Amino acid sequence: MTTKAYAALLRGINVGGSKKVPMARLRPLLEGLGLGGVRTYLQSGNATFTSDHGDEESLAAELSAAIEKEFGFAVDVIVRDHASLKSVVDACPFPADTLEGKQLHVTYFSGPVTPGRFASVDPAAFAPEDFRLGPRELYLYAPEGLGRSKLAAQLSRPGLNKGLIATSRNWNTVVKLVEMTGA
Incomplete structure (x- = not known):
């Protein structure tokens, strides 16, 4: 192997x-x-x-x-x-190069996520905060950081993540883990 x-x-x-x-x-x-x-x-x-x-x-x-x-x-x-970690970085729907690491987060899920799981969350109600889904991850743009994000609180409600393990990392950590596994 x-x-x-x-x-x-x-x-x-x-x-x-x-x-x-x-x-x-x-x-x-x-x-x-x-x-x-x-x-x-x-x-x-x-x-x-x-x-x-x-x-x-x-x-x-x-x-x-x-x-x-x-x-x-x-x-x-x-x-x-x-390869999975790198694909998350490559597929980022937000302009990561122009943001501070504390403004962009990725929530990794133990399995696939679908838009239907998050249909009850209206991103427009939390603007300028925003989120996008990947196959097994959620990208969160929180301009004031995760600690002040009202959208993050909505996205982490227990019912939305039911049946999945979820854990979040800021963009700096996301990029560092790609580097560490690519060496």
Whole structure:
């Protein structure tokens, strides 16, 4: 089997004092699973690695189980290979080169998303904020940042994401993960 580069996106860790997963402990945990070239980025749950076994879904399940065993709590994990990460950057519907990283975010989903899932959200009501869908991601333009975004609050309502794992990253992190998996 061919060795591929991946990024693991851990959801909801190291936020507000709960679900602490130190990156210094995460790296050897991933290496212990037989993953190569393990690196972490920031403290918000981003790791890159190479693997010659599994696929995105099975690797995500394997990492989630290992994290729960090691740290004693469940953590949702989304895994994307380099090609998937790069396609998200290449398909960005907003002028990323002209925006600050805090203004543009990508929410990665564990499965496909369709416009019908978000039909109840009227982007015009939140202008100038806006969003667009990709196959397994949502692009959010929030000119004042995610923390002040009323549209982000609407898009993260539990009913809209039902049945899917979702985790967001700012544009700087999105681009950095492409770089890290492309090396």
